[in-house]
Amino acid sequence: MRLRVLDGRWLSLLVLLAGQVVFTVYYVVVVAPLKPPLAPRPLDPGVNFVETPLTNVSTGHRPLSPPIPLSLFQLDRRKFFLGLNSSDCFLPGTELDFSKRIGRCQCQQGWHGQDCGLPEVILRAFMTAKYTEPPKLRRQPRRVICIIKWSSDTLTEILLSELEVVVDLFILDRKPDAKINKEKVLVLKSTDWAFIKTQLADLRYDDLVLSVADSEIPNPKALLFLKFYNGWPYEPITFRMRWSVFGFFWLHPQLTVLAGRVCSVGTLARNFKDNLKLMRASNEVLVVGDLNHFGGWKCQLCMDSAEDILREAQASKDKSWNLDGRRLDAEYVSDLVGQGLWMDGKMQLLRASPSREQDYFAPATVRNGNFGHLLHNFYEMNTY
Incomplete structure (x- = not known):
């Protein structure tokens, strides 16, 4: 009788164990996958990291061997x-x-x-955004990586010379012929940020990525502040630039245009999936610059000759120029520049005043360099 009782207890125990096994298998195979995955932990700005040299999924490119360390370019x-x-x-x-x-x-x-250390152009941006937190000096300056969309060797030379003091590394997708410090220039076959990340070592999440066309020159004073100080309301940051056409002697009637974008490596990864187009398209931006204190200079169609302007205009997709069906040659372009007319041949540009605008008339590189054709209108009949 005692043996039968024990056999019954063992049988009950085996049934319970079998039930637990079946329940566990059912939970793992059926129930668990239905639960949503945990959200990724947000990136903490300021964390140091080194990019893993793996093949980039979106481009299929492999990194340079070895990836270039940004520490080689960092300013003292x-x-x-x-x-x-x-x-x-x-x-x-x-x-x-x-x-x-x-x-x-x-x-x-x-x-x-x-x-x-607080330039007027940044102070006014903070006042407009109603941001009152005092800036704090960083122990280690941010590295600034500038990604440039090329259109002209002259404009590229101006941009690189103007920002050389603040930018640690310039990245282009073609080798410029301009007279520049080539030690700080990296030429890659793609300016896609997801690809660029695989080519650089020791990136930090609080390093800055600046995306501009070579005709867009951010105010270097503003970039110096972003490089050396913590404390601004939000990012990305864009620049309200003085809008010149053909040269710094003509102004677009709208006077200014928002151009160029900059944000941290961490924000670019977290908010924009490492996509520069998404970052540039964002409407939630901090604007640096106003009508009296420009956040930089936009010099549209500022080329070395009428022939260069013609080639750029023919390659442009700007529909506001209304170029279809009209005669378009170097002589016509020369007349537009001389008379101060927009590419549609109708809209009158505004004459700039170097004496009134002083430092804001043109970047220091242009004012102090050999760029007379961008400071003086050689196509204007009454000038000479």
């Missing part, structure tokens, strides 16, 4: 600051001689803050 922070007593003065915005005499940071006109 000490070259931008002067220590005075217990303060560090930001050199681009500091009246150096006077500051040394008084023992503290004295800002140049158009610069603000205790260390003179």
Whole structure:
């Protein structure tokens, strides 16, 4: 009788175990896959990371062997600051001689803050956005990677020269003939960011990616602030640029245009899936620049000759020019430039004033370099 009781207990135990096994298998195979996957943990800005050199899925390209370390291009922070007593003065915005005499940071006109690191154009952007948090100086400056859409060697030379002090690496999809510091230029067969990431080592999530055409020159003062300081309301950031046509001597009637975009590597990955087109199309942006303090310069159709303007116009997809069915040759383009007419032959451009606009008339590289054809209208009959 005792043996039968034990056999019954063992049988019950075996039935329970078998039931648990069946339930577990059913849960794993049927129920569990129906649960939605956990959302990915958001990226924390400022985290250091190194890109894994794997084949890029969207392009099929393999990285350079080995990937180029960005640390080779990083600027030395000490070259931008002067220590005075217990303060560090930001050199681009500091009246150096006077500051040394008084023992503290004295800002140049158009610069603000205790260390003179806040340019007027950024201050006004913060005021417009009603952002009141004080900026904080970074211990390690961000690297700025500038991706350029090429159209002209002259414009590329101007852009690279104007931003050389702040940009750590320029990326183009063709080798420019311009006179530039080629040590900071990387020529790749694609300017797709998902591909570019595979070519660079030691990227950081708070490094900055700047996407521009070579006709779009962001204000380097604004980029210096973004490079050395933490604290702005949101990103991406775009620039309200002075809108020139044919040269800096003519202004578009709208005066300004929003152009160029910059955001952090982390935001580009998290919010835009590493897609520069999505980043450039975003409407939620911080605008740097206004009608009195430009966030940069847009010089549309600013070419070396009427023939170059003609080629650019013929290749353009801008339907507002209404070029269909009209005579279009170098002589016609020369007349447009001389008279200050838009490509439609109707809209009158505005004459710019170098004396009134001063530093905002054109980038320093143009004002101080050999770019007279972009400063003076050689096609205007009454000029010479």
